[in-house]
Amino acid sequence: MKRLMMVLGMISLVFFITANSTQAKEPTLYVSTLATGHYHTGMAVPLSALFYRAVSADSSWEYMGRPNNRIFNFDFHRASQGKYIALATHTGVHQSFDYGKTWKVTTGWRITEVNNVAFDPDNPDILYCSSPYGFYKSIDAGKTWNKHIDGLNSINAQFVSSFIIDHSNPAVIYSATEDGVYKSVDAGASWEKLGLRIKGVRTIVQHPIDRLSFIVGTEDNGLYFTHDGGRVWERRETGILSSTFYSVAFDPTNADIIYAAGFQTGVYKSIDGGKKWSQSFHGLGILDIRTIAVDPSNSDRIFAGTIGKGLYKSVDGGQTWQYIGLEGGYISSIKIDNFEGAKK
Amino acid sequence: MTNNKPWLILLIILFSAIHITAQTQSREEYLQGFEQRKQWLISHYDTLTRPNYTAIAAKYATGYDIETADKMFIELLQKPSGAMFWMFPVTGCYFAGKDKMSAEASQALRNAWKTYAPSRGDTENHWAMWYATLLLMSEQWPDLPGSEWFSGNSSVENFxxxxxxLFEWARITTTIGQGEFDSPDYILEYLIPTMMLAEYALDPVVKQLGLMLTDYIFADFAAEHLDQQYIGGYSRIYERGLFRPQYLASSVFAYIYFGVGEPALHGWVIYPVLTSYRLPEIILNIATDRSQPYVHKERKRVRNVIRHGDERNPPVYKYNYITKDYGIGSLQGGLLQPIQQHTWGIRYTYGKPFSTIFGLHPYWSTLEIGMFFPEEQKTSMAGIIASKTTYNNPDKWTGGSPFERTFQHKNTLVVLYDIPVGTTSEHINGFFPANLQQRIVDDSGWIICKAGDSYVGWFPLQPGEWSKEYEAEKQRFNTATTSSNGTDESLLRNYRFRSHALQNGYVIEVRSREQIGSFENFKKQLAKTIPQSILKPGSVSVKYKTIDNRLMEFTFPEDRSLNGKSIDLTQYKLFEGPFLNAEVGSQMLTLTYKNQKMILNFKTLERIIQ
Structure with a gap:
């Protein structure tokens, strides 16, 4: 029954994406950069900003704002068509309420070195962000923020590298921390530790259909999978020669196809749900990859953001790569969307 | 450098040569000397023609060529960069020239604060500069909406x-100690914002806070000052400053504000000297009276530990012993600050600039990086190495180690190491300057050194090897590089004592001629006092009876006893000594010098001078 539901889910997802991709305009590629080359405090950071361009175009990048801030991640409120944007930066959360035309730092001095930010998909007034000091929530569009570390009982647990909101229930949040994976079922108010006893979890992704299946990427401990919501975890390493993964992405049209990348990895690909992996780096100018994204309108089109060497694109499902700009950029996050608003 | 006022330079040199100490000069004479040193510093910058903010501030302050200052200011403000290292110079320039600059220059400044979004950085000194200048600028344009500021927040919100x-920073500093403590380099980055607040803040409460923080930082330095040198362990120092302290900001402050030592320059010190702050007499006396040897203890705070630790801000315990001839000081050891920690050292009045002896375990790791920096550990290492080029160098002369611990009592120091196999690095190093008058490897096992009237004994617990290190020519001026492989004996900087044993350590004894008489007697006394040690993995200890019969027993990492009585570092106060005293949590510092007293009460913001 579960299997049947998954198949039906996949069919509906493919239909949804196909329908959208035929109706919608050219999707847009949004990219944030952390810094240029080897950053240190005080130096100019010309590439630190949010950029966009058409996914398939060869045109130059359009700038969306917040130069000289080290942007670790960003989020759009999708239902608002990109009217509300939040950036996770070294200097806190920066928000735009007008499609990126103007910006405001909303977090004050108590929140710093923010590495992830996300809107509640149903309510743009609710935002979450994480930092090496814990997890934070705003329920008034960033006017005030509260720290939520109930259950994150150690310095390592409070070092939240990233988090995701369950795609079926926005009250459920999973955090990748220095002390394993934590789960909240009350919209971040409290946390419980899941089964993985691995340090240095950097990223967590949820299976696009099966909400109990997750993959985490770690620093030094490879990739771990769970299919029961985090009780039992299994390391998958067949074909993997690397140990540090900063980014994992499912093919949204075929969840058996998974990409993973990190420090000295190039891009790894699995076509059997993560059982076996093959490495791809043909055309990549560097093996250190911070983030990868799959174009939902054409899943052969993959983007890889490197650490200090700009952005690369593959049009053959990750077999070969070509450089597409943002020279010298430490690419921190990539998103592909097709809403209208977040372009000037 | 432009010497447009040669008479002033001559006067200053004469003044320095006379070297009037605080005890022999009146307050009026001190203030007169301060004014001369201040003018001397400004005179190096006010006629500069290449655009830079120091020149602009100097021109505005002196009124020399305002038109050029305006042009420079407008030009530089077109391309702001440098984050908080941009914020304080432009703020300083603005206040120096506020009533003199053109409307166009003023508008250029205003526009820059609207369009340029400076990063806030990640350290205490960054934040002190960032918030102090943001506050001051917000006061100058108090009614602007968020659209007129880079932050998107209004003047009121920014303020x-x-x-x-700033008040939280003061609270934590005066309750559990300063982070980024006692840095001979970064003292500048604290005094600039505090002195600017004291001078330019319109809010009287903030102004008072700035004044008291300035006193606090100067007092902290004064109690650990000897002959233009910062004594003891530091949170941060660049290597070149260890060897050539004339490049250190603390040396410039010692010269300008304490009136001690050789003329020393730093362009950024122009912003403090342009304020009306004058060092209180009691702090000057504390800084300069070394007639009696004294022990000075402090508790400071580790920078925020963000992973791989049990405590966010573990305490730092600092111990100093200072005489008129030398000072020896130490931190308790371990990783207390990333990359640039200086755990212990001896400094003396002879043979500057190379007037120091110290040792360390040259450690580096992704663990250390991960403890303090939020980025991915693997990739951030490359960034660290790019900006702090000596970090992963086994020959480096700065940095703390989790495998190093100290135990100091007065002028005796024991340092122990228990280094696991595979650690970077698998050796320890000792620095002995080449200009020592004597450096004898005695049959007793002691390395015995003479530096003027200061004598140093170093007993290595394990064998080692000597090598020479030469100073790179360019290092004499301004680089962070370590030694060169030269053979020019005129550039010989130091001898390195390296020991490869992983369970290791040494005992240090320091005395002055005044304390022990002749160097020969010092040698004789040392030969009678041989440390007993156990050096096995997981079991490293030493038992040592000092040359004046104090029994020190130390088992790595934290078991210390003196004359059979256990030493409890957790009892350390924020400040404890003849000059400075403060209880943990008190938010109150008491300064004492003979019949003078000063109280800095940060709870009530009272600054009482008695």
């Missing part, structure tokens, strides 16, 4: 956030 942070 409130900055004020709240």
């Amino acid at each position: 409130q956030e900055a004020k709240e942070y």
Whole structure:
């Protein structure tokens, strides 16, 4: 029954994406950069900003704002068509309420070195962000923020590298921390530790259909999978020669196809749900990859953001790569969307 | 450098040569000397023609060529960069020239604060500069909406956030100690914002806070000062400053504000000297009276530990012993600050600039990086190495180690190491300057050194090897590089004592001629006092009876006893000594010098001078 539901889910997802991709305009590629080359405090950071361009175009990048801030991640409120944007930066959360035309730092001095930010998909007034000091929530569009570390009982647990909101229930949040994976079922108010006893979890992704299946990427401990919501975890390493993964992405049209990348990895690909992996780096100018994204309108089109060497694109499902700009950029996050608003 | 006022330079040199100490000069004479040193510093910058903010501030302050200052200011403000290292110079320039600059220059400044979004950085000195200058600028344009500021927040919001942070910083500093403590380099980055607040803040409460923090930082330095040198362990120092302290900001402050030592320059010190702050007499006396040897203890705070630790801000315990001839000081050891920690050292009045002896375990790791920096550990290492080029060098002369611990009592120091196999690095190093008058490897096992009237004994617990290190020519001026492989004996900087044993350590004894008489007697006394040690993995200890019969027993990492009585570092106060005293949590520092007293009460913001 579960299997049947998954198949039906996949069919509906493919239909949804196909329908959208035929109706919608050219999707847009949004990219944030952390810094240029080897950053240190005080130096100019010309590439630190949010950029966009058409996914398939060869045109130059359009700038969306917040130069000289080290942007670790960003989020759009999708239902608002990109009217509300939040950036996770070294200097806190920066928000735009007008499609990126103007910006405001909303977090004050108590929140710093923010590495992830996300809107509640149903309510743009609710935002979450994480930092090496814990997890934070705003329920008034960033006017005030509260720290939520109930259950994150150690310095390592409070070092939240990233988090995701369950795609079926926005009250459920999973955090990748220095002390394993934590789960909240009350919209971040409290946390419980899941089964993985691995340090240095950097990223967590949820299976696009099966909400109990997750993959985490770690620093030094490879990739771990769970299919029961985090009780039992299994390391998958067949074909993997690397140990540090900063980014994992499912093919949204075929969840058996998974990409993973990190420090000295190039891009790894699995076509059997993560059982076996093959490495791809043909055309990549560097093996250190911070983030990868799959174009939902054409899943052969993959983007890889490197650490200090700009952005690369593959049009053959990750077999070969070509450089597409943002020279010298430490690419921190990539998103592909097709809403209208977040372009000037 | 432009010497447009040769008479002033001559006067200053004469003044320095006379070297009037605080005890022999009146307050009036001190203030007169201060004014001369201040003018001397400004005179190096006010005629510069290449655009830079120091020149602009100097021109505005002196009124020399305002037109050029305006042009420079407008030109530089077109391309702001440098984050908080941009914020304080432009703020300083603005206040120096506020009533003199053109409307166009003023508008250029205003526009820059609207369009340029400076990063806030990640350290205490970054935040002090960032928030102090944001507050001051917000006061100057108090009614602007968020659209007129880079932050998107209004003047009122910027001011409130900055004020709240600055008071929180003061609170934590005066309750559990300063982070980024006692840095001979970064003292500048604290004094600039505090002195600017004291001078330019319109809010009287903030102004008072700035004044008291300035006193606090100067007092902290004064109690650990000897002959233009910062004594003891530091949170941060660049290597070149260890060897050539004339490049250190603390040396410039010692010269300008304490009136001690050789003329020393730093362009950024122009911003403090342009304020009306004058060092209180009691702090000057504390800085300069070394007639009696003294022990000075402090508790400071580790920078925020963000992973791989049990405590966010573990305490730092600092111990100093200072005489008129030398000072020896130490931190308790371990990783207390990333990359640039200086755990212990001896400094003396002879043979500057190379007037120091110290040792360390040259450690580096992704663990250390991960403890303090939020980025991915693997990739951030490359960034660290790019900006702090010596970090992963086994020959480096700065940095703490989790495998190093110290135990100091007065002028005796024991340092122990228990280094696991595979650690970077698998050796320890000792620095002995080449200009020592004597460096004898005695049959007793002691390395015995003479530096003027200061004598140093170093007993290595394990064998080692000597090598020579030469100073790179360019290092004499301004680089962070370590030694060169030269053979020019005129550039010989130091001898390195390296020991490869992983369970290791040494005992240090320091005395002055005044304390022990002749160097020969010092040698004789040392030969009678041989440390007993156990050096096995997981079991490293030493038992040592000092040359004046104090029994020190130390088992790595934290078991210390003196004359059979256990030493409890957790009892350390924020400050404890003849000059400075403060209880943990008190928010109150008491300064004492003979019949003078000063109280800095940060709870009530009272600054009482008696």
